[in-house]
Amino acid sequence: MKLEALNDNVILSEIEFDNNSIGGILIPDMAQSKPCERVVVSIGPKATAYGLKVGDHVIRKELQVQKFEMAGKSYEQIKECEIVAKL
Numbered sequence: 001m002k003l004e005a006l007n008d009n010v011i012l013s014e015i016e017f018d019n020n021s022i023g024g025i026l027i028p029d030m031a032q033s034k035p036c037e038r039v040v041v042s043i044g045p046k047a048t049a050y051g052l053k054v055g056d057h058v059i060r061k062e063l064q065v066q067k068f069e070m071a072g073k074s075y076e077q078i079k080e081c082e083i084v085a086k087l
Helices: none
Strands: 009-014 036-045 058-062 066-070 073-077 083-086
Touching: 009 058
Parallel strands: none
Antiparallel strands: 009 036, 009 073, 036 058, 058 083, 066 073
């Protein structure tokens, strides 16, 4: 099933980061800060201000976001204006 964002919405997925520190120490999930870097999965037709493409890495605002799961994967839905930077 394909996800298709509507209006100025953007669908993002989390990036898996390594749980080890630079020195090789395993960091428990509770102690890790959760980065706001995400991957663009789908872009609505009215989300054109930033020239986003599927697969782009972006930084989003640290806000309460709409999260959902589909086919065992976790996704987030945000408005285009909540994207802070494109990497």
